[in-house]
Amino acid sequence: NTAELLESFPDDNNASNNVATVTLVFERPEGIDLAIEKSALSANPLVGDEVVFTVLVANKSDSEAGIVSNIQVSDVLGRDRGFIYVSHLADQGDYDAADGIWEIPTLLRNQEATLEITVRVPLEGIFTNTATILRSSPRDSEDRLDNNEASVNVRVNLPTEADPGFIFNQFSPNGDGTNDFLTIRDIGNFANSSLQIFNRYGNAVFEARNMLEDRVWDGTWKNEEAPDGTYYYILDLGDGSEIRKGWIQLIR
Numbered sequence: 718n719t720a721e722l723l724e725s726f727p728d729d730n731n732a733s734n735n736v737a738t739v740t741l742v743f744e745r746p747e748g749i750d751l752a753i754e755k756s757a758l759s760a761n762p763l764v765g766d767e768v769v770f771t772v773l774v775a776n777k778s779d780s781e782a783g784i785v786s787n788i789q790v791s792d793v794l795g796r797d798r799g800f801i802y803v804s805h806l807a808d809q810g811d812y813d814a815a816d817g818i819w820e821i822p823t824l825l826r827n828q829e830a831t832l833e834i835t836v837r838v839p840l841e842g843i844f845t846n847t848a849t850i851l852r853s854s855p856r857d858s859e860d861r862l863d864n865n866e867a868s869v870n871v872r873v874n875l876p877t878e879a880d881p882g883f884i885f886n887q888f889s890p891n892g893d894g895t896n897d898f899l900t901i902r903d904i905g906n907f908a909n910s911s912l913q914i915f916n917r918y919g920n921a922v923f924e925a926r927n928m929l930e931d932r933v934w935d936g937t938w939k940n941e942e943a944p945d946g947t948y949y950y951i952l953d954l955g956d957g958s959e960i961r962k963g964w965i966q967l968i969r
């Protein structure tokens with residue numbers, strides 16, 4: 718950085734000391750390491766379903782003083798990429814769906830930040846969504862840049878006629894008359910059926926036996942609305958077939 722005297726009155730008769738320069742050498746701190754991870758729920762949806770992407774950024778720096786700030790992450794969506802933005806939830810910072818930029822102010826060492834983005838998939842095919850760390854201060858060490866990008870593939874299929882006993886594992890009990898119930902195809906054909914649904918803490922939120930109607934659960938628990946999120950089910954059709962286990966996504 719240089720400063721120079723350009724003009725004075727009266728004129729300066731000694732030009733030899735009219736310029737001064739200082740040079741600063743900045744060294745990248747050692748052991749700085751930001752890592753990004755990405756997952757999708759569900760990775761195999763049907764056309765028109767919703768998918769929830771989860772982006773996790775973690776500060777894995779070695780140094781006790783490894784505070785990283787001014788973090789910028791890119792996660793660009795759009796119909797041309799196979800995804801239509803619905804909503805998002807960030808536990809830190811702000812995400813701008815228009816340009817796909819997530820700004821995280823600061824992460825302390827061993828601290829994490831999570832962004833959930835809900836999208837709708839309008840087209841059949843295999844689509845890739847990528848999240849990339851664009852910048853941070855300080856930047857990652859040169860040997861630790863390989864974990865600054867993460868991708869997940871989503872295979873979108875056309876809906877097909879389901880077999881009896883098929884459980885449609887996404888529903889939105891919001892009272893709009895569309896997909897308001899968890900549905901099991903032709904469950905009334907199975908005389909000794911049973912269904913158990915658990916939340917992520919292992920608490921049973923719904924149980925039923927000998928179900929007659931395809932619409933089996935309205936998304937309530939203890940006479941109140943169960944919170945949106947992922948639930949897990951155990952379905953026994955009672956016909957001697959293998960007990961079925963899987964997940965359910967409740968969307969409000």
